[in-house]
Amino acid sequence: MAIARASEPVLTPEPVLRVERVGMTFTAGTREVVALQDIDLEVAPGELVCLLGPSGCGKSTLLNAIAGFTPPTSGTLLVSGRPITGPGPDRAMVFQEYALFPWMTVEANVAFGLELQGVPARAIGERVGGLLRQLGLSEFRDRFPKELSGGMRQRVAIARVLAIDPPILLMDEPFGALDALTRRNLQDELIRIWSDLRKTILFVTHGIEEAIYLADRVVVMTYRPGRVKRVLAVRLPRPRDTASPEFNALKREVSALVMEEQQRHEQAERGATAG
Amino acid sequence: MHARIARLARSLLVPGIVLVIWEALARGGAIAPAILPAPSQVVLRWWQYLLPPLPFDGSTSRLAWLVSGELPQDTTGSLTRVLGGFLIGACVALPLGLLMGRIRLVHDLFGPVLEVIRPIPPIAFIPLSMLWFGLGNPPALFLISLGAFFPVLVNTIAGVRNVDAIYVRAAKNLGADEATLFRRVIFPAALPYILTGVRVGIGVAFIVVIVAEMTAVNRGLGYRILEAREFMWSDKIIAGMITIGLCGLGIDLGMDRLNRWLLRWQRGLEG
Numbered sequence: 001m002a003i004a005r006a007s008e009p010v011l012t013p014e015p016v017l018r019v020e021r022v023g024m025t026f027t028a029g030t031r032e033v034v035a036l037q038d039i040d041l042e043v044a045p046g047e048l049v050c051l052l053g054p055s056g057c058g059k060s061t062l063l064n065a066i067a068g069f070t071p072p073t074s075g076t077l078l079v080s081g082r083p084i085t086g087p088g089p090d091r092a093m094v095f096q097e098y099a100l101f102p103w104m105t106v107e108a109n110v111a112f113g114l115e116l117q118g119v120p121a122r123a124i125g126e127r128v129g130g131l132l133r134q135l136g137l138s139e140f141r142d143r144f145p146k147e148l149s150g151g152m153r154q155r156v157a158i159a160r161v162l163a164i165d166p167p168i169l170l171m172d173e174p175f176g177a178l179d180a181l182t183r184r185n186l187q188d189e190l191i192r193i194w195s196d197l198r199k200t201i202l203f204v205t206h207g208i209e210e211a212i213y214l215a216d217r218v219v220v221m222t223y224r225p226g227r228v229k230r231v232l233a234v235r236l237p238r239p240r241d242t243a244s245p246e247f248n249a250l251k252r253e254v255s256a257l258v259m260e261e262q263q264r265h266e267q268a269e270r271g272a273t274a275g
Numbered sequence: 276m277h278a279r280i281a282r283l284a285r286s287l288l289v290p291g292i293v294l295v296i297w298e299a300l301a302r303g304g305a306i307a308p309a310i311l312p313a314p315s316q317v318v319l320r321w322w323q324y325l326l327p328p329l330p331f332d333g334s335t336s337r338l339a340w341l342v343s344g345e346l347p348q349d350t351t352g353s354l355t356r357v358l359g360g361f362l363i364g365a366c367v368a369l370p371l372g373l374l375m376g377r378i379r380l381v382h383d384l385f386g387p388v389l390e391v392i393r394p395i396p397p398i399a400f401i402p403l404s405m406l407w408f409g410l411g412n413p414p415a416l417f418l419i420s421l422g423a424f425f426p427v428l429v430n431t432i433a434g435v436r437n438v439d440a441i442y443v444r445a446a447k448n449l450g451a452d453e454a455t456l457f458r459r460v461i462f463p464a465a466l467p468y469i470l471t472g473v474r475v476g477i478g479v480a481f482i483v484v485i486v487a488e489m490t491a492v493n494r495g496l497g498y499r500i501l502e503a504r505e506f507m508w509s510d511k512i513i514a515g516m517i518t519i520g521l522c523g524l525g526i527d528l529g530m531d532r533l534n535r536w537l538l539r540w541q542r543g544l545e546g
Contacts, residue, residue: 069444089450099445103463103540112459113449144540164449 015042016200017066017168022075024061034225035061036072041219041228048194048201050215052208052254054262058226059204063172066202067093079168089113092161096173098153100145106156107132107141113164131159135189151182162193171203175210187213191238208254212247213240218254223261224268230257312510321346321514345499350518353484353495356412360419361480365473368427373457376435376465389428397422397483405491415487422483423476430472434465467538474530481523
């Protein structure tokens with residue numbers, strides 16, 4: 001199978017992304033909220049890592065920090081050894097809300113990043129055409145995002161970041177708003193793209209099955225303050241069978257970890273309303 | 276088809292009855308023609324007002340001859356002033372609004388001054404504008420641009436403030452610098468608001484042009500109906516008013532179509 005890949009740790013793991021003792025504190029009114037605390041994480045080139053946890057665990061906060069939107073309050077973030085100072089096309093983001101530009105056609109959305117880089121029009125046309133074909137979007141090239149379904153919009157968003165060929169893809173619950181069948185479809189598509197293009201992917205989700213289905217490694221995070229609770233390597237061959245005993249054993253293990261945090265989350269909410 | 280004809284008939288019923296009664300009253304001599312002329316008289320006057328004053332003699336082009344009547348001259352004069360004044364006002368308001376909406380410092384610098392001037396109706400600037408610019412087009416353009424300025428400015432600021440932050444993030448993530456961000460993200464994202472401002476602004480400009488022509492300019496539709504009053508030509512006054520109404524309607528319909536085309540991306544699957 002072309003999709004099956006060696007899931008063994010890479011032999012020379014020079015990390016493309018390094019998160020060192022990263023902390024993030026917000027002030028909400030008079031209260032200080034510690035969103036992230038002492039996060040350490042290394043991601044090897046070509047690795048697909050899922051950040052998993054209940055809402056409020058800071059997984060999206062960490063992703064936004066890596067994207068360069070909100071710098072962490074402590075610790076360092078390094079991409080290929082260089083510190084992150086702001087957003088950049090080497091770490092392209094796919095948002096849950098798609099974030100397509102509604103005033104641009106599908107084609108213009110995908111071409112946008114290349115135009116910013118000053119790529120000649122002809123090369124843009126070829127590249128965009130190829131990507132639209134690859135993602136099954138050719139017949140929608142002149143449509144506006146509003147005219148597309150959620151799944152199609154997310155395909156456009158993926159094509160838009162692939163166009164600029166970033167070494168790292170950051171995905172913030174990209175399939176969270178989609179129905180189950182569309183989601184599975186896009187997950188398979190993502191795996192196909194990832195194995196073809198050898199991208200490094202950091203994928204945020206609260207879906208336990210989604211994380212195990214996709215990831216080389218699942219990073220389970222704790223509820224507030226967000227910390228790394230456990231890192232689990234998923235060594236199942238792809239495409240993964242969600243009904244297999246191995247898959248379900250892993251799912252049970254990860255579920256137990258996530259549920260502990262979910263309960264802490266609910267207790268904290270009850271405490272907040274009672275107080 | 277039947278239903279549409281029935282609807283059309285219903286919508287014409289009341290105006291039809293009003294016109295018939297009006298015509299009957301005026302012809303029966305119940306109202307003096309100088310106060311309220313018969314509708315037929317108004318239409319006749321409107322037609323005379325529209326026609327070229329001299330027969331075609333070949334000294335000009337046929338088109339120039341066709342629009343040499345008082346009405347076409349007044350109308351194009353008024354509309355040109357609206358367009359010119361609006362463009363001046365909007366060309367200042369748009370960039371200023373974009374900057375004020377995006378950059379706190381610019382807002383703090385210009386905001387208070389503009390908030391003090393904004394509540395003054397542009398018409399209240401007539402005496403001052405005549406002192407500054409004299410008579411003719413300059414004071415009119417000043418007043419019209421002032422009238423168009425604030426609606427465009429206020430809506431542009433609101434539009435920029437309401438741009439969803441996720442578009443800015445996405446654009447920066449793809450490598451956009453601040454200039455590109457303005458041109459290709461913030462401006463189009465704010466366009467629905469800006470176009471609302473443009474529509475209101477051009478409406479205000481149209482009001483102001485009529486008033487300006489009644490005071491500072493001795494041409495145009497506003498001037499013409501005031502002039503007609505001095506001769507007690509009520510039929511010409513009403514003909515002029517109808518023309519003003521038709522121009523306003525035309526501007527509004529044109530703006531509506533332009534909006535629909537520029538904002539065609541807002542329509543979704545249902546549209």
